[in-house]
Structures are given as C-alpha cells and as structure tokens.
Amino acid sequence: MTVCEYSPGLEGIPATKSSISYVDGKNGILEYRGIAIEELAEKSTFLETAYLLIWGKLPTQAELTEFETTIRYHRRIKYRIRDMMKCFPETGHPMDALQTSAAALGLFYSRRALDNPVYIREAVVRLLAKIPTMVAAFKQMRKGNDPVQPNDELDYSANFLYMLTERVPDPIEARIFDICLTLHAEHTINASTFSAMVTASTLTDPYAVIASAVGTLAGPLHGGANEEVLTMLDEIGSKENVRPYIEKLIANKEKIMGFGHRVYKVKDPRAIILQRLAEQLFATTGDDDDYYQLAVEVERVVEEKLGSKGIYPNVDFYSGLVYQKLGIPRDLFTPIFAIARVAGWLAHWKEQLGVNRIFRPTQIYTGEHNLGYIPIEERICDTERPGDS
Numbered sequence: 588m589t590v591c592e593y594s595p596g597l598e599g600i601p602a603t604k605s606s607i608s609y610v611d612g613k614n615g616i617l618e619y620r621g622i623a624i625e626e627l628a629e630k631s632t633f634l635e636t637a638y639l640l641i642w643g644k645l646p647t648q649a650e651l652t653e654f655e656t657t658i659r660y661h662r663r664i665k666y667r668i669r670d671m672m673k674c675f676p677e678t679g680h681p682m683d684a685l686q687t688s689a690a691a692l693g694l695f696y697s698r699r700a701l702d703n704p705v706y707i708r709e710a711v712v713r714l715l716a717k718i719p720t721m722v723a724a725f726k727q728m729r730k731g732n733d734p735v736q737p738n739d740e741l742d743y744s745a746n747f748l749y750m751l752t753e754r755v756p757d758p759i760e761a762r763i764f765d766i767c768l769t770l771h772a773e774h775t776i777n778a779s780t781f782s783a784m785v786t787a788s789t790l791t792d793p794y795a796v797i798a799s800a801v802g803t804l805a806g807p808l809h810g811g812a813n814e815e816v817l818t819m820l821d822e823i824g825s826k827e828n829v830r831p832y833i834e835k836l837i838a839n840k841e842k843i844m845g846f847g848h849r850v851y852k853v854k855d856p857r858a859i860i861l862q863r864l865a866e867q868l869f870a871t872t873g874d875d876d877d878y879y880q881l882a883v884e885v886e887r888v889v890e891e892k893l894g895s896k897g898i899y900p901n902v903d904f905y906s907g908l909v910y911q912k913l914g915i916p917r918d919l920f921t922p923i924f925a926i927a928r929v930a931g932w933l934a935h936w937k938e939q940l941g942v943n944r945i946f947r948p949t950q951i952y953t954g955e956h957n958l959g960y961i962p963i964e965e966r967i968c969d970t971e972r973p974g975d976s
C-alpha cells in the first residue's frame with residue numbers, strides 16, 4: 588500500500604474509481620457518463636439524465652416511459668410521514684426538515700436487500716419521487732397549510748413547481764427549472780457525495796445514505812452558498828456599491844459567496860448555462876433586470892480582483908437568481924439542489940455497492956502518550972468560566 592502525504596480537505600487524493608461523471612477544472616468541462624453537460628442541458632430532461640447517471644446509459648423510449656411513469660405514481664408520501672412533518676418547527680430550515688424526512692423513509696421501507704435489483708430499483712424510484720414532495724410539503728406545512736397533493740397530469744419539474752405554488756407553471760418556467768435540476772444532478776466526488784459513499788460503504792439502507800448526504804450539502808461552503816449569494820446582492824444594493832463591498836470582503840479575507848471552486852479554475856460551465864437561463868427568464872417576463880445586472884457587475888469586479896487566482900463564478904452564483912425569478916423562497920434553494928443531486932448520490936451509492944470496501948482512512952496522531960489518569964480532586968482548573976473575573 589502506498590502511504591500518501593496528508594492533504595487537508597483530501598485535496599488531490601483519489602478516494603474511488605468512478606465512471607459516473609468527469610470534471611476538467613482547467614478547461615471548464617463537465618460530462619455525465621461521457622456526455623457534455625451543455626448537450627444534456629439542451630436535449631435531455633432531468634429524469635432521463637437521472638436514468639443515465641444511475642443505470643449508466645441513456646434509456647430507450649420504453650425504458651424512459653416506464654421510469655417516468657413509475658416515479659409519477661410514487662410521488663405521494665405516507666400520511667404518517669406528513670403527520671411527522673407537521674410537528675417540525677415552522678422556523679426550522681427546510682434542509683433540516685428534508686434530512687429528517689429522508690431518514691424517516693428508512694423507517695417505512697426498511698427491508699435492506701442490497702443484493703436484490705428489485706430493492707435497488709424501488710429505492711431509486713422512491714427517493715427520486717418522494718424527495719420533491721417532502722420539500723414542497725414542508726413549504727406548505729410551515730405556513731399551517733395542508734400539503735398540495737402531486738398532480739399526476741404533470742411531469743417531474745412542473746409537478747414540483749405546482750406543489751410549491753398550487754399553480755400549474757408556465758411550460759417555459761418548468762423547462763428552465765428542469766434544466767437547473769439537470770445541471771445540479773451530479774458533480775463527481777464532492778463533500779456530500781463522499782458523505783453518501785462513506786455511509787453507503789457500511790451497507791446501511793439508501794435512505795440513510797441520502798439523509799447523510801443532505802446533511803452535508805446543507806453547509807454554506809457547499810449547497811448553502813446560493814442562498815447566501817442573494818443575501819450578498821441585497822446587501823450590495825446598487826451597482827455603485829459593488830466595488831467597495833467586494834474590496835472590503837477581500838481585504839477582510841472573507842469568501843465571496845458563489846465564487847471559487849476546489850476543481851474549477853475557470854468559470855464553472857454550469858454557471859455559464861445558468862447565466863443564460865437567468866437572461867432568458869428576465870427576457871420572458873419582461874421584468875426589470877436590475878438584480879441580474881447587479882450580479883453581472885459583481886462577477887466583473889470579482890474577476891478583475893481574483894481572476895488571476897482562478898476564482899470565478901461557480902454553479903451557485905446564478906442559480907439563486909433563476910430560482911428567485913421563479914418565485915421560489917430562498918431557503919428552498921439548497922433543498923432544490925438536493926432534489927437534483929439525489930440522482931448523483933444514488934448513482935454513486937449503486938457504484939459503491941458494486942465494488943464495496945468500507946471506508947476507513949487513517950490519521951496522523953498529534954496528541955500525547957502515557958499521561959496517566961489524574962484523580963478528579965487533583966485536577967487543576969486552567970480555563971476561565973464565562974462570568975469569572
């Protein structure tokens with residue numbers, strides 16, 4: 588076994604072999620199963636892309652129809668799960684609600700038969716079908732409303748927007764949203780995917796795998812950044828304020844949300860597509876695009892200041908603008924990221940099962956040895972308690 592040097596954040600350390608997706612961070616290339624993200628965004632749908640990621644090939648028409656139909660009829664969630672969700676505090680973050688609800692699915696579908704292809708398929712269908720329903724249900728229930736039941740007439744993305752708003756969405760809006768899901772569906776072995784793989788490697792159930800990944804995605808350095816981008820744009824307020832605001836962040840060594848990436852050293856290819864979608868949405872609605880123009884100015888100033896360090900917009904920079912324009916509340920942006928990424932997490936779960944060895948990395952111990960046990964009455968207090976003077 589080769590012993591590697593310690594690398595904080597495991598940067599550059601391969602932790603698996605995978606054929607699911609590929610990122611070339613220098614040239615801004617992202618492929619799912621060898622197909623460029625640009626082509627999938629233009630020609631595919633989220634569910635077809637999910638099928639591609641999970642089963643490793645594009646489905647035939649019959650396979651796709653069967654996949655879509657099965658998912659369509661598994662969208663409802665059990666009333667006991669709804670009742671459980673009603674007890675969640677309305678002030679709780681939807682990501683915490685989602686993590687709890689995803690884990691709860693394991694209570695209801697707990698038969699763990701990881702060597703049975705039927706079990707695997709049912710778990711894939713259930714998770715893809717029910718996660719959006721749970722996100723939309725919490726959005727309604729925290730306002731004291733009953734959740735909106737899934738609409739069997741609508742496809743995946745249109746149905747999700749319908750459950751959020753009780754309004755059948757405009758087809759262009761639904762298509763734009765579906766492209767957003769495709770763009771977020773997979774991205775190699777990032778923090779949440781690694782979390783899913785570590786959990787999967789213990790051979791626990793897939794609901795626990797997805798719940799652990801949701802918890803990891805929730806952090807502001809990962810999926811939570813898109814919410815914070817809009818907070819930043821609000822704080823900036825006007826084009827004139829962009830430069831001083833960004834300069835102050837840089838001077839204080841603070842991170843600019845929606846910028847930078849461990850792998851991409853150029854503009855994230857998904858940010859390029861999302862920017863186009865944002866432009867299209869503003870053009871379609873004919874609304875004032877001040878917000879969008881503010882974002883473009885932020886990109887211009889950050890590129891001027893930090894472009895030489897390879898810091899450019901990532902996927903989160905323009906996605907928030909698109910979701911806001913679609914009327915989606917900010918704290919649902921990360922749950923929507925999760926809805927999409929379930930496809931990638933499941934693909935990695937399935938791949939992990941095929942070659943499984945439990946993850947058990949090593950560590951470099953920096954503590955002491957042979958200290959002996961000190962009786963409690965001989966211990967010296969060396970920390971001040973709050974309030975001590």
Ligand code: CMC
Binds near residue numbers: 809842848849903
């Ligand atoms: N703003 C300002 N400086 C930055 C930024 C940023 N957003 N990102 C990286 N840097 C600087 C950082 O200060 C450091 O500079 P120096 O070498 O002078 O100390 C250098 O670039 C390397 O940064 P790092 O934090 O060591 O890089 P990382 O690979 O560990 O972190 C990152 C990657 C995405 C966590 C980071 O770029 C970041 O915190 N970005 C802001 C949060 C964000 O937008 N997250 C979404 C990531 S994409 C979607 C996802 O994965 O969920």
